[in-house]
Amino acid sequence: MNAAAAPAEALSLSLIGVPNCGKTALFNRLTGSRQKVANYPGVTVERKEGRFIGPATGRTYRLLDLPGAYSLEPTSLDEAIARDVVLGRHATEPPPDLLVCVVDATNLRLNLRLVLDLKRLGRPLIVALNMSDLARARGFHVDRAALERALGVPVVETVAVRPGGERELVEAIDRHDFSQRVGRIDPPTLTTADVVATQREVRRILDEVNYRVPARLAVLSRLDSLVLHPVGGPLLLAAILFLMFQAVFSWAELPMNGIEAGVAAVGEWIAGTLSEGPLRSLLVDGIVAGVGAVLVFLPQIVILFFFILVLEDSGYLPRAAFLLDRLMGKVGLSGRAFIPLLSSFACAVPGIMATRTIPSTRDRIATIMIAPLMTCSARLPVYALLIGAFIPMRSVGGIFNLQGLVLFALYVAGVLSAMLVAFVLKLTVMRGADRPLLMELPEYRTPNLRNLLLGLWERVRIFLQRVGGIILALMVVLWFLSSFPAPPPGATGPAIEYSIAGMLGRGLQYIFEPIGFNWQISIALVPGLAAREVAVGALGTVYSMSASGDDVAGALSPLIASTWSLATALSLLAWYVFAPQCLSTLAVVKRETNSWRYPLIMAGYLFALAYLASFVTYHTAVALGAGS
Amino acid sequence: MESLLQSFAVGLIVLSCTVFAAWRLTPAAAKLKMLNALSADASHFWGRWVARLRKSVREELTHGCGSCSQAKSHLRKR
Numbered sequence: 001m002n003a004a005a006a007p008a009e010a011l012s013l014s015l016i017g018v019p020n021c022g023k024t025a026l027f028n029r030l031t032g033s034r035q036k037v038a039n040y041p042g043v044t045v046e047r048k049e050g051r052f053i054g055p056a057t058g059r060t061y062r063l064l065d066l067p068g069a070y071s072l073e074p075t076s077l078d079e080a081i082a083r084d085v086v087l088g089r090h091a092t093e094p095p096p097d098l099l100v101c102v103v104d105a106t107n108l109r110l111n112l113r114l115v116l117d118l119k120r121l122g123r124p125l126i127v128a129l130n131m132s133d134l135a136r137a138r139g140f141h142v143d144r145a146a147l148e149r150a151l152g153v154p155v156v157e158t159v160a161v162r163p164g165g166e167r168e169l170v171e172a173i174d175r176h177d178f179s180q181r182v183g184r185i186d187p188p189t190l191t192t193a194d195v196v197a198t199q200r201e202v203r204r205i206l207d208e209v210n211y212r213v214p215a216r217l218a219v220l221s222r223l224d225s226l227v228l229h230p231v232g233g234p235l236l237l238a239a240i241l242f243l244m245f246q247a248v249f250s251w252a253e254l255p256m257n258g259i260e261a262g263v264a265a266v267g268e269w270i271a272g273t274l275s276e277g278p279l280r281s282l283l284v285d286g287i288v289a290g291v292g293a294v295l296v297f298l299p300q301i302v303i304l305f306f307f308i309l310v311l312e313d314s315g316y317l318p319r320a321a322f323l324l325d326r327l328m329g330k331v332g333l334s335g336r337a338f339i340p341l342l343s344s345f346a347c348a349v350p351g352i353m354a355t356r357t358i359p360s361t362r363d364r365i366a367t368i369m370i371a372p373l374m375t376c377s378a379r380l381p382v383y384a385l386l387i388g389a390f391i392p393m394r395s396v397g398g399i400f401n402l403q404g405l406v407l408f409a410l411y412v413a414g415v416l417s418a419m420l421v422a423f424v425l426k427l428t429v430m431r432g433a434d435r436p437l438l439m440e441l442p443e444y445r446t447p448n449l450r451n452l453l454l455g456l457w458e459r460v461r462i463f464l465q466r467v468g469g470i471i472l473a474l475m476v477v478l479w480f481l482s483s484f485p486a487p488p489p490g491a492t493g494p495a496i497e498y499s500i501a502g503m504l505g506r507g508l509q510y511i512f513e514p515i516g517f518n519w520q521i522s523i524a525l526v527p528g529l530a531a532r533e534v535a536v537g538a539l540g541t542v543y544s545m546s547a548s549g550d551d552v553a554g555a556l557s558p559l560i561a562s563t564w565s566l567a568t569a570l571s572l573l574a575w576y577v578f579a580p581q582c583l584s585t586l587a588v589v590k591r592e593t594n595s596w597r598y599p600l601i602m603a604g605y606l607f608a609l610a611y612l613a614s615f616v617t618y619h620t621a622v623a624l625g626a627g628s
Numbered sequence: 629m630e631s632l633l634q635s636f637a638v639g640l641i642v643l644s645c646t647v648f649a650a651w652r653l654t655p656a657a658a659k660l661k662m663l664n665a666l667s668a669d670a671s672h673f674w675g676r677w678v679a680r681l682r683k684s685v686r687e688e689l690t691h692g693c694g695s696c697s698q699a700k701s702h703l704r705k706r
Contacts, residue, residue, distance in 0.1 A: 279634035282641065470652050476645035530653055587655050 010051060010062040011178055012094050014085055016118070017102035018111055019068030022130040024048070025160035026102055027065040030170070054174040061173065064093065070110075072117045073190055076359040086118065088184040095183050098176055099125045100169065102158070105135035105142050108211050112202045115151065123182045125153045128169050132157040139214030146209040220444040224319070233323045240316075244307040245411065246404035248300050248380075249387075255299035260555050263292030278483070285544040286479025291472050293540030293556045294533050297381040301463055302456055304380065308345070309455040313447035317342065322441065331419045332426025333370075334363040341367065341418070344374035348585045352592055362430045366422055368592060369602055372585055373418035373578065375411050377463075378532040382576050383410055385536050389561040390569040413577050417609070466531065474527045475537050482523075482545045496545040505542075515575070515611060516568040516618035516627075520546065531582050565628055567621035574617040578610035659685045 017023040031050025048065040066085055067078035074080035081090065088095025101118055103111035118125055127147075135142050148155040156172045159165030213221070226232055267288040274280040311317050321338035328335060336358045344351030351371045358364040375383075384407075391403050481501040488498065496502045504526070505519035512522045520542045528535030540556045560569075586599040593599075621627065651659070663682045669675035 274634075275630060277631050277634040278638045282638050470649060473645040473649040473652070476642055477649055480642045480646075530649070583653060 010060040011097045013061050013063045013098050013100055013173065014066055014096035015063060015100050015102060016066045016069065016082060016086060016114070017130075018070050018104070018114055021068070021102045021104040021107075021111060022158075022160045023068065023102040024065055026128060026130060026158055026166060026169075027063065029160050029163075029166045031063055052170075054170060056171065056174040059174070059178075064096070069114065071114055072121075072188060073195075078359075083187070086121065086123070087187060088123075088182070089187070095181075095185075096123065097178050097181055098173065099123055100128055100173070101125060102128045102130050102160075105129050105132045105157075106138060106140055108142070108206060109202060112205060113198055115153075116198050116201055117188070119151065119153060120188065121182075121185050123185065124176065124178075124180070126169070126172050126176065127151060127153055127155045128158045129155055130158045130160055133159045133162070133165075138217075141210060141212040143209050143211075147205070147211075150205045150208045217443060223444060224441070227316070227319050228322060233319075237320055237323055240311070241411070242408055244304065245408040246401050247307065248303050248407060249384075249393075249403040250401050251303050252299040253393075256296055259296045259298065260292075263288060263295065264555065267292070281483065282476065282479055286475050286482075286541055287472060289544035289556075290475030290478070290537035290541035291467055293385075294381055294467055294471055294537045297384050297533075297536075298460065298463055300384050301377055301380055302460060304377070305346075305459045306452070306456060309452050310447050313445065313451055315442045315444045318441050327419070328422075331423040332430065333366060333422050334358055334360060337363065337367040341371060341374055344371040344376060347376050347378070348372045348374070348582075349588050352585065352588050355592070365593065365598065366425050366430050368589055368598065369425065369605075370418040370421050372602065372606060373414050373421065375414040375577075376532070378582070379576055379579065381533040381536045383407055383573065385539075385557060385560070386569050386573050389557040390564075390566055410573060410577060417577065421605075466533075470531060471534050471537050474530055474534050475541050478523075478527055478538055478541050479545070482542060494546045496542065499545075501542070514618075515614035516565070516571040516622075517575075517614075518564070518568070521568070521572060528579075529583055531584070532576070532579060565621075566626035567618050570621050570626070571614040571618035574613040575610045578606050578613055656685050 015023055015027050027048060027050060031052050046067070050063050050065070051060060052063065053060050064085065066082040069079040069082040071079075072083045072086070074083050084090040085093045085096065086099060099118055101115050103115060115125075115127055129142065129144055129147070132142060132144075144155050144157055154172050154176075156168040158169050227236060267284050270283045270288065271280060274283070311320075321335060321342075324338055325335035328337060337355070339357070340351045340354035342351075343354050348371045351374065352368050355364045355367045355371070358367060387403050387406050391406050394402050396402050396405060478501060481504070482496045482499050484499055486498070487493070487495045491498060501523050502519070505523035508522035508525070509517070509519045512525070517525075520539065523542050524535045524538035527538045536556070539560065543556060543559050586603060589599040589602055590596060660682065663678055663685060666678045667675055670679060
């Protein structure tokens, strides 16, 4: 077909379909570069319009690419706009002369429901059976002519990604008689019985056209009866997560010992090479002790992300979202919150940015407010340090590792706290109706080794960049603050006690003493606001600076094990479950909500929760005899 | 003499790290304001450097944060 300038009387076509059916690719194929992209008035939903000329009739068509919709019962702003345009009720769009419903030939069961909803409206309709080549290649049996007979509307095959793949559709549009036009249509009122009847009709049509899913996919989809089972599904999810945290400790020991030995060797080498002076102190006590204390946790981060990437690549994670939807709905969260919250396990910043996909402002704000309670990867070094120092490496019940159990419990504590906060928000300031979750589950796949290795490399690179960037810089600044001013003549204690950091730590100790933190921990909390794992590096530097004589950077874990009480360690763990978040998180909350109100509320409530949890933990532990 | 050299090297490292840490922790909007006040003449090394910094800060404003490398990896995938 030819793209052309707009004549006065262009016929109006609307392209509609479920998300990911290839609708936009077909729109691009039909209209080429003759497109106008803008937003619908007053909202941030994209509006795409293009034109083309029918080769047989010379008619000009104005084609609108509508937002993806699963049905005419809108659950989001996108779907509401698509429905209004289709009904001819949108304020700025004329009623379409013809609807083109794009359906994915590899997933007819999901797509036909929308086709039946559209057919009932009475507006002229053509069905474009897209990805028909892919469906055949994968072994689906799709009979176009039988489908056309069963639906009672024209059905044409399209391959939007191939040049010429739109030809049959253009011919069908040219053949269409546009003399009968339908104006505004009243919105359909669908009851549950109607939805059930539609599903039944979809099944009947699929049987009638003999639509067959390939045997391999059919077997895999039967897995869902176990994976998505209301009881078995959550148990399986808990078991997978549990094993993941066990592996984080069991598998990481050897490489961690290797890194620890390497860091110690570097420290000793520098100490042996450079003569006594400020540069040697900076390198050994500041950089090697601080950066080395964080670097040692790289193997645990790699193992954690290995599991997450395998689960993601296999298609399991969206199923986990589906499983958790009921639980999340009960505490007032949208099912769409799952992906942002899952992202927050890596870092709260992309997680908070991912909340843009949540259409309801109430749900979005609630998700943003609890995202920092998900245990981000920056907290893993803190947890690993404290667990490694205070929790014995012994098995429970002969199979489980106690350290892994504690780590699992800390992650669960974060999730449960988030649910609790969301529930409180739902009961108080963020009341509103629950929204149903409608999502498309991808096929199960064997994880691709290359993708897996690339994903892991990406994580390693990010971690090393962070260690070599902001963490190293802050360790150097902290070393300076811990070294100057020099101790007065005749001073007997370590130099750090007389330094700026020492004075700051003693000042902060008044606030943190009731929860069992000493002045070294109090100092470490300050740079920990830049990024949580910096607290570990800061402890490494502070303890290295506190050591007397020519001690070089030693392993931090045995050092704190010998100087802290178990009550203090448990209190610090409780603190980091709620850890008042890093500055980057607060900045992104400000940007995403366009207000200082939410970051301030977030900082306040997290600090209060962290302090309360640490206070209760510390005093309970002391009462039980763990205070010395 | 060696002690003097060590002190000089330490001063340089501490100063560089302080500037770097302050830059990374400054909100992107404030960074952009500072960069907009500087010349970005592409014919000079300094100008090209300012332009490159400005571009990366703009990306931070749209997609991520200053000190979180997560967001930067997200950018590369785009």
